Amino acid sequence: MPSKTLFGNTSIPLNGKDLCDELLMADEVKEEPLKVQVLDKIGALVTAAFGLIAALAWNGAIIAIFKEIFGEAESIGPMLIYAIIVTIIAVILTIIVARAITNAKKKA
Numbered sequence: 001m002p003s004k005t006l007f008g009n010t011s012i013p014l015n016g017k018d019l020c021d022e023l024l025m026a027d028e029v030k031e032e033p034l035k036v037q038v039l040d041k042i043g044a045l046v047t048a049a050f051g052l053i054a055a056l057a058w059n060g061a062i063i064a065i066f067k068e069i070f071g072e073a074e075s076i077g078p079m080l081i082y083a084i085i086v087t088i089i090a091v092i093l094t095i096i097v098a099r100a101i102t103n104a105k106k107k108a
Contacts, residue, residue, distance in 0.1 A: 062086070 034041075062082060068077040 062085075066078050066082055070081075
């Protein structure tokens with residue numbers, strides 16, 4: 001009779017010592033060298049900074065478009081419409097990016 005396994009297609013038998021050893025190894029975290037961690041964080045910060053710059057550029061462009069369409073962009077109606085549209089776009093793009101990341105992780 002084949003032994004039961006804990007994780008589907010893996011060959012981890014459900015018995016005492018082997019199971020404990022395997023679970024302990026699964027909890028171990030591979031620590032990266034400090035240089036790699038620093039470069040990773042710098043890369044994340046630079047990416048965030050350019051994202052902020054791009055967001056501010058788009059903000060200015062969209063406000064200019066609203067001024068053309070509605071006149072003064074400082075009036076409450078157009079600003080609410082602007083906020084709603086930007087929020088909807090942000091939610092849709094966040095969902096698209098999250099799905100793309102999930103699909104990429106499944107394929108990897």
